[in-house]
Amino acid sequence: MSNNDGVMGYFLPTIVTTDDDDGKGKELSGERVFYGSTFRLISKLSSTASRRKTSEQRDSYYYCEMFRSKHRSLHLSCRRFYFHLCLSSLSSTNASHDSQLRQLNKKIMQLNRAGRFQEARTLFDEANHKNTVTWNSIISGYVKTREMIKARQLFDEMPERDLVSWNTMISGYLSCLGRAYIEEGKRLFDLMPERDIISWNTMISGYARNGRMDYALHYFNKMPDRNVVSWNAVISGFLQNCDVKNAIETFNRMPNRDAASLSGLVAGLVQNGELDKAASFLHQTGKDCVAGYELVDVYNTLIAGYGQKGMIHEARRLFDEIPSNSPDHLQRNEFIRNMISWNSMIMCYVRSGDVVSARDLFDQMVDRDIITWNTMISGYVHISQMDQASDLFQKMPNPDTQTWNTMISGYAQIGKLDLARDSFEKTPHKNCVSWNSIISGYEKNNDHKGAIKLFIRMQSEGNKPDRHTLSSLLAICSEFVSLELGVQIHQLVVKIVVPDSPLNNSLITMYARCGAIDRAESIFDEMKFKKDVISWNAMIGGYASDGSATKALELFTIMKSYKIRPTYITFISVLSACAHAGLVEEGRRQFKSMVCEYGIEARVEHYASLVDVIGRYGDLDGAMDVIKGMHMEPDKAVWGAILGACRMHNNVELARFAADELMRIEPESSAPYVLLYNMYADAERWEEASRVRMLMDDCKIVKHRGYSLVNFSAR
CATH class of the missing domain: 1.25.40 (Serine Threonine Protein Phosphatase 5, Tetratricopeptide repeat)
Incomplete structure (x- = not known):
């Protein structure tokens, strides 16, 4: 055997003979036969496969050449055999590529689900082979984080697009708030080469989410075919926009309903405060359109809704309507209490402060999950019964970080900083809430120096503060009356987060108490239409404590002109301003206005x-x-x-x-x-x-x- 530029050739032995036309035998001495072109193709497709099959191929060549002259028909079979080898190698190579692509796509999806988008993008960029699924996966990651510019750039670069590509982009644009995003989503929808029912439903849901029910109904009426998801999207849109009447009318007109139809209607009615209507629909249509195991989820939604409104008796009545877990009930389409049912009812009792009833249900449960334990422990913490909370904590199989954080807050709440600190140090996996809980605990118990030390340690250990951390630190600056420290925290606020109303309010209070009333005023003015009543109270209180009674009363008048209803805190600041300025009659008048005009006790x-x-x-x-x-x-x-x-x-x-x-x-x-x-x-x-x-x-x-x-x- 010899190789020439990758072409493989074979010398066949001289014993090979054939019969010529006159029947006499001839010897094919030293005849060289090349089959290089065939093997060059196979080698390019899969060198590994070729190496594995070398022996088999050599034998095949030998026997094909041996019988080629005598049996001409076998020559065609030989060619077919080599063609089969080529296809086999191609198939093997394609299968290998498909497997690699599946693994790549799976890995990108896993990274997206874990929120590790940069790693997913790196994997995408380094991949030599990509298919449409690969592109869709990385685009969906950007859509998930609302990074529509990056998503659009990849979408425009795609060599091929499918329906998923278009639907993903449209969904991303319509999930963002703002007219420009909606218009771009509509433009893409109009450019789609073909649409499916998901495309239409995406447009309906997107417009409904943005409060544009007129456009949502336009697409609903225009779509060629509707399914139950289309109807559910319209109903949810009405409920999101507080249009209970049209939501109910649409629900009644539905040709078919599924579990999501009833669940969405009940949840929407609960959010709109229509609990009685929600209960009515649940009892009228529940068992007709929803399977038992799905019906219990709707019950759980309404139980939680009653609990949020403090309607504990109604919640318990619904809970008692769900059968308990017994062999008889297992045959009734599994309409039985599940873990969420128990947890929801326990949460109702905890919210109302009735930990005795909550504990009674807790003790009745055969199986408990981590939510059950955390809910019960938080109930005891809420009413400052830390002995009971600690007893449950010790019995809990596997406390998670939330459990430890609850214990930290509970001990700090009753002033036991030593126990709070001990729980903090023992927390296996501290998160930002852990740090916030202990820092806030020190701040609330006036150990401001200890809180500052904890914050310094938090940063040194690589933990990034959030809004709650910064708010606690600003409260400490206000108590310390430390303008220098307050300015440093303000710089951190600007660097780490975009200040929201609560943070801006804390900054106003801090600067006002530290005597920098001009800086407080500047922040207040920059808030423009984002001011809430706390913002106004902070600025009025700042003027009052600064002795600027006239400005405080003028700002109070402006506040009322904007139809912002004063609170009891507002009047404390107003009366304080009157006291500093010696405005006795004005003070009497404001006190009377508070009681008689605004009904504030x-x-x-x-x-x-x-x-x-x-x-x-x-x-x-x-x-x-x-x-x-x-x-x-x-x-x-x-x-x-x-x-x-x-x-x-x-x-x-x-x-x-x-x-x-x-x-x-x-x-x-x-x-x-x-x-x-x-x-x-x-x-x-x-x-x-x-x-x-x-x-x-x-x-x-x-x-x-x-x-x-x-x-x-x-x-």
């Missing part, structure tokens, strides 16, 4: 502010009349306001009465003793002053040192 904070307004003006009798007219027990803020007014206007007798009340409420506080002592000293009533000093000693009251926070800049 006066709280102790409002009374304290009104007492402060009237007392500062010098009308101490009027301030006492307000206290006597309170429908609740005055607290330290109320008596502190009257005591401060007495100090300002030198009314020692009334000060003594207010101080006695404060001593009763806060027996360990030194503030009333010190203030009363100073008033006696100012009036040169040394005997009374001495008695106050002796009373402090007898009660073992220690005067706390005052302190100031001073920032030193190194030069």
Whole structure:
């Protein structure tokens, strides 16, 4: 055998003979036979397959050549045999490519599902062979994350497109909010070479989701064929846009219904607050159009809806209508309680604070999943029964990160930071919520230094803060009155997230409390139409604490002109502004407006502010009349306001009465003793002053040192 430029040739032995036309034998001595072209083709297709078949092919050539002259008909068979070898190699190669493509597509889909889109794109770019499924898979990943520019770029580069390609892109555009996206989705729909029912349903759902039911109905009426999904899309669209009447009419006109039809209608009616109608449809049509195992899911949806509205008795009635798990019920198309039924009912009780009933159901369950355990533990945490929560936690088979986070929050909620910290350190897999829970716990318990240290550790360990982390840190800056730290946190906010209303509100509060009212005002103005009532309250409160009473009241007037309803917090700030500016009559008028015009029940904070307004003006009798007219027990803020007014206007007798009340409420506080002592000293009533000093000693009251926070800049 010799090789020449990849062409394989074989020397056949001289013993091969053939018969010529006259019947005499001839020897084919040393005749060289080349079959290189055939083997060159096979070699290109699959060198491995060729190597495996070399021996078999050599034998085949030998015998074909041996009988070619004598049996001419066999020559054709020989050629057919080689053609079969070529096809076999082609088939083997194609099968190998198909297998590789299937593995590639499967891997890209798995990475997309795991949210590892960059890895999926790298795999796509490195692949030598791609088919339409490969392109569709990577495009769907971008559509999932709403990266429509990248998805469109790949769509335009596709060598071939199928219906899935077009439908995926249209679905992506219509799932994004905004007129430009919708128009582009419509343009692609119009350009489609062919459409299927999924294409039409995608247009209906997309327009409905964007609140354009007129266009959704246009496509619904225009589509050549409808299926149950088409009808369900229209019904869901009506319900998403709060059109309950048309949703019900469309449901009644449906030629056929499936489980999704009833489930979607019930869920939509629940979201629109129409729980009685949802229950009516469930009982009227449930068993006629939905199989038993699917019907229980609709029941579960309505149970959860009742629970969200606090209608616990109605939820329990539905729960009791679902048969329990027993052999008899298993034969009734499996209409039995499943895990979701039990969890939903337990959640209803937990939401209402009835942990006794929740625990009763919990104990009845034969099997429990992690949601069951977490729901029950969170119920105990919610009412601060940490002993019961801890007992369940110890019995729980496999606590997850959510369970640990719940325990951290629960311990911090009752002020047991040591146990909260211990739970945090023992959490196997900490996530951002774990860090937020412990940082917030330290902040709520006024251990601001500890919270800052935890935040520094969080960053050093490579954990990225989120909005909740930053909000807690801004609250710490407000309490610290640390403008320098607040500015640093603000820079983090801008770097890490796009500030939303809650974060902007925290920034306004922080800057206002730190005395940077101009920065607070700037953020407030930049929010434009994204302001909520908390934003207005924060800015009004900022002006009030800054002493800018006129601006506070002007902003309150603007707030009302925008039809934004004030809250009880708004009026605390407004009354505080009146107190700082000495606007007694305005304070009385705002207090009356709060109660009579807005129907807001006066709280102790409002009374304290009104007492402060009237007392500062010098009308101490009027301030006492307000206290006597309170429908609740005055607290330290109320008596502190009257005591401060007495100090300002030198009314020692009334000060003594207010101080006695404060001593009763806060027996360990030194503030009333010190203030009363100073008033006696100012009036040169040394005997009374001495008695106050002796009373402090007898009660073992220690005067706390005052302190100031001073920032030193190194030069």
